[in-house]
Amino acid sequence: MRYVDTGEVHKDFHLATNETIDFVLSEYGEDFLYELFRRTAQEVYRDIYKNLKAGNFKPLLEHWEYYYSRENGKYEITEDDEKVCFYVTDCPAVRHLKEKNIPVKKSFYLQMIMLNKAWSEGTPFLIDTKIISEGEYRMTLRRRI
Template sequence: MRYKDTGEVHMDFHLATNETIEYVLSEYGQDFLAELFRRTAQNVYRDIYNGLKSGNSQKLIEHWSYYYTREKGAFIITEGANEVSFHVTECPAVRHLLANKIPVNREFYLQMELMNNAWSEDTPFNIETSVLSEGEYTMTIRRTSNDSQ
């Protein structure tokens, strides 16, 4: 896996991300934030994006699994005929925000939606992000066509 940090996990990264998202939204708007996440998903995480474009979602599942395990999150992966669901039952980022008495607002979850939308752009997949409750959500990668780019 190309994107694999092995140093100490500094959970305050999530505090900084939370504040940055709020700032970018208030100063530049959602379209600008979406473009930032599109570039991140498709350029920084190019291997994952290219895998999705070629019809393979395994690199994305491996990426999610690695980071949620590394940060001691809880998740369940279920696979169906044309989809894979990554159900997060305890989000480590949300847990850290709450432990530091930082409110978790809708914009925090927006980052996942924007990344997933960008990852699925021009691929044979749709990635649906469903927030179920605070710190619990499902990201479902669903094959929408057999075409690969």
């Protein structure tokens, strides 16, 4: 992995992400927010994106597994010939907001939706993000037909 973190985790950064999404959406709108996540997905995570463009989704899967585990998230991975499904049953970011008594707005999930959309752009993959309930969502990666 291009970025690997160890040691303690400062989970209050999820509060800052929440505040940031709220600020950007209300001040600059959805396109500006998408550009932020596009730059993050394609430029900050350049290695993941480069691999996706080359048809390799393993670095993205490894990234998800590592960071959801590091923050004690709960998830299941299923893989078959057609798709890979990363099913989050307890999102650590959502859990942290709830522990801090911060209401989880629908817009908080835009970070998952927009990152995945940006990771799909110009690659052989489609990543569909389906929000199921609070802290529960499914990210399904398929090859484009």
